[in-house]
Amino acid sequence: MNGKGLHETYRLAYGSGMTTPAHIAMFSIAAHGHVNPSLEVIRELVARGHRVTYAIPPLFEKKVAETGAEPRLWNSTLPGPDDDPEAWGSTLLDNVEPFLNDAIQALPQLVEAYEGDTPDLVLHDIASYPARVLAHRWGVPAVSLSPCLVAWDGHEKEVAEPMWEEPKKTERGQAYYARFHAWLEENGITRHPDDFAGRPARSIVLIPKALQPHADRVDESVYSFVGACQGDRAAEGDWRRPAGAEKVVLVSLGSSFTKQPAFYRECVKAFGELAGWHLVLQVGRHVGPAELGDVPGNVEVRSWVPQLAILEQADLFVTHAGAGGSQEGLATATPMIAVPQAVDQFGNADMLQGLGVARHVPADEANAEVLRAAALALVDDPEVARRLRGIRAEMAEEGGTRRAADLIEAELPARR
Numbered sequence: 198m199n200g201k202g203l204h205e206t207y208r209l210a211y212g213s214g215m216t217t218p219a220h221i222a223m224f225s226i227a228a229h230g231h232v233n234p235s236l237e238v239i240r241e242l243v244a245r246g247h248r249v250t251y252a253i254p255p256l257f258e259k260k261v262a263e264t265g266a267e268p269r270l271w272n273s274t275l276p277g278p279d280d281d282p283e284a285w286g287s288t289l290l291d292n293v294e295p296f297l298n299d300a301i302q303a304l305p306q307l308v309e310a311y312e313g314d315t316p317d318l319v320l321h322d323i324a325s326y327p328a329r330v331l332a333h334r335w336g337v338p339a340v341s342l343s344p345c346l347v348a349w350d351g352h353e354k355e356v357a358e359p360m361w362e363e364p365k366k367t368e369r370g371q372a373y374y375a376r377f378h379a380w381l382e383e384n385g386i387t388r389h390p391d392d393f394a395g396r397p398a399r400s401i402v403l404i405p406k407a408l409q410p411h412a413d414r415v416d417e418s419v420y421s422f423v424g425a426c427q428g429d430r431a432a433e434g435d436w437r438r439p440a441g442a443e444k445v446v447l448v449s450l451g452s453s454f455t456k457q458p459a460f461y462r463e464c465v466k467a468f469g470e471l472a473g474w475h476l477v478l479q480v481g482r483h484v485g486p487a488e489l490g491d492v493p494g495n496v497e498v499r500s501w502v503p504q505l506a507i508l509e510q511a512d513l514f515v516t517h518a519g520a521g522g523s524q525e526g527l528a529t530a531t532p533m534i535a536v537p538q539a540v541d542q543f544g545n546a547d548m549l550q551g552l553g554v555a556r557h558v559p560a561d562e563a564n565a566e567v568l569r570a571a572a573l574a575l576v577d578d579p580e581v582a583r584r585l586r587g588i589r590a591e592m593a594e595e596g597g598t599r600r601a602a603d604l605i606e607a608e609l610p611a612r613r
Contacts (some may be wrong), residue, residue: 224318224328424595443473466565
């Protein structure tokens, strides 16, 4: 059945009274890695006849509107995708304080945006603290849409407590927690901030289970893995493999950590001199052509690329191992060199290497010689290809967009 036929089936089903359309409200932040994973799920919910509103800063208004959802705009104080990555700072508190500050100032905006229009269900990105506060105030169910790994049994002891041990001893760290506690208590929430932020009551996980550390210790009554929800990316543009290109390698560090001219120069050295290879180099908006030096004719430099379209034709993916890029590499069965830059990317890189489909190369070791050796070892290895095919098949069975929408509908109060 084609897309139009599927949508007509849902329209007829709702029109005949088989189920009741609901108002579902989605909340996220203005970051590609947080918005993009949710879009196909939102599109599917709209196709099923639900009225979906999506609270998002203006930068993503058009992208959200294209799903059929109604954007509810609010202004964010977080650094945006086009800002210098250094705006995020370098310490743990540098990274987390902006989210709390943004949540506190966003909440009144969102209260006003939804005045007189309480939803039946709240969907939220993991970084949208106000969504969980609003769901509590409204007395409606909340479901997390996680674009990355989730907590497992023992996560706090093994990861969170060691990571926070020193920051919690500082005056700044104590002030952060005091402010977080006070904000939650003002809104009638007595949970500890760590528990509030990291332990949702219900979560749909938009990554394949293969990327989840300690998957056997994840509570599947709370967390449901649905794998990639990628959908049609035609609107992002097309890409054609150049004639004569025996091997194609895509280098992309995503949308946030792209200010890496020295790394890009090493990539040019690694692949630009390989006969028969074609390099697609995404450098983002903070690196100019002059910073790359002399670029051979087999190197294609772009600020932004239609990543999935290229990966469907590529032989190798050099990635920062963000959750979105990692699963796109797996979904297209593309061997990867993982060069993580921040946050969950280090764990993703280890997971990919452990699956036998990638090499984890620390950023400070990612010179031309190391990158080239890793590439040559990966691209023609039949065992790597076999493992990638197996993981792609497993991902297809996780259900993707349709299963995610089914699980969300199961949380609607009228369907319980």
